[in-house]
Amino acid sequence: MSKVRKKKLNVNGETFVLYLSEKQIQQRLKQLATKISKDYNGRIPIFIGVLNGAFVFMSDLIRHMTISCEVDFLKLSSYGDAKISSGKVTMLKELNCQVEGRDIIVVEDIIDSGLSIDFMRRLVSKMNPRSINVVALLYKKKAIKIHTPVKYIGFKIPNKFVIGYGLDYQQQQRNLRGVYCLENEKEV
Ligand code: IMP
Ligand code: MG
Numbered sequence: 001m002s003k004v005r006k007k008k009l010n011v012n013g014e015t016f017v018l019y020l021s022e023k024q025i026q027q028r029l030k031q032l033a034t035k036i037s038k039d040y041n042g043r044i045p046i047f048i049g050v051l052n053g054a055f056v057f058m059s060d061l062i063r064h065m066t067i068s069c070e071v072d073f074l075k076l077s078s079y080g081d082a083k084i085s086s087g088k089v090t091m092l093k094e095l096n097c098q099v100e101g102r103d104i105i106v107v108e109d110i111i112d113s114g115l116s117i118d119f120m121r122r123l124v125s126k127m128n129p130r131s132i133n134v135v136a137l138l139y140k141k142k143a144i145k146i147h148t149p150v151k152y153i154g155f156k157i158p159n160k161f162v163i164g165y166g167l168d169y170q171q172q173q174r175n176l177r178g179v180y181c182l183e184n185e186k187e188v
Pocket of ligand 2: 052
């Protein structure tokens with residue numbers, strides 16, 4: 001079986017197990033896209049993906065959309081290569097689209113502490129959008145330090161380190177088709 005579809009993986013000596021399959025993810029994305037398409041009927045929203053993690057999720061999500069939409073990306077850094085958030089957010093790539101008067105949907109791979117998405121929401125809000133909402137594939141409820149509204153959530157997950165489907169471990173494993181979590185990691 002191809003590495004990107006395996007149930008168990010060894011990454012740098014650590015074992016990761018399949019948590020969300022490709023099928024589960026695609027089914028949920030279809031539901032999310034249907035809901036978003038309905039909510040934004042008559043509008044042309046701009047999806048703003050947070051690089052690098054959101055690019056896989058965003059590309060699948062917009063292909064399930066049934067209304068017109070635009071895309072742009074911005075890049076923040078907060079994690080470095082560690083498994084725990086450094087707590088500091090910096091901007092590495094700015095937006096190129098005109099946000100003023102537009103309906104913005106910020107796309108995140110995962111909300112952990114909530115720090116990055118809070119930073120993004122403030123940043124985009126300053127550009128006077130008509131509306132702003134957030135869609136996140138994963139949401140670690142127990143890890144949230146800053147509460148910021150997330151309108152569309154793919155899956156609420158335990159407070160464990162996950163990889164795959166855009167999410168990296170030391171910049172690798174983003175190409176896995178499912179989401180994997182560390183085997184035997186205790187939820188913190
Ligand atoms: P936050 O600012 O703490 O909410 O972290 C958000 C960012 O940290 C996400 O966009 C991810 O890039 C990264 N991140 C958080 N948790 C994980 C994880 O379990 N695996 C991989 N990356 C993660
Ligand atoms: Mg990210």
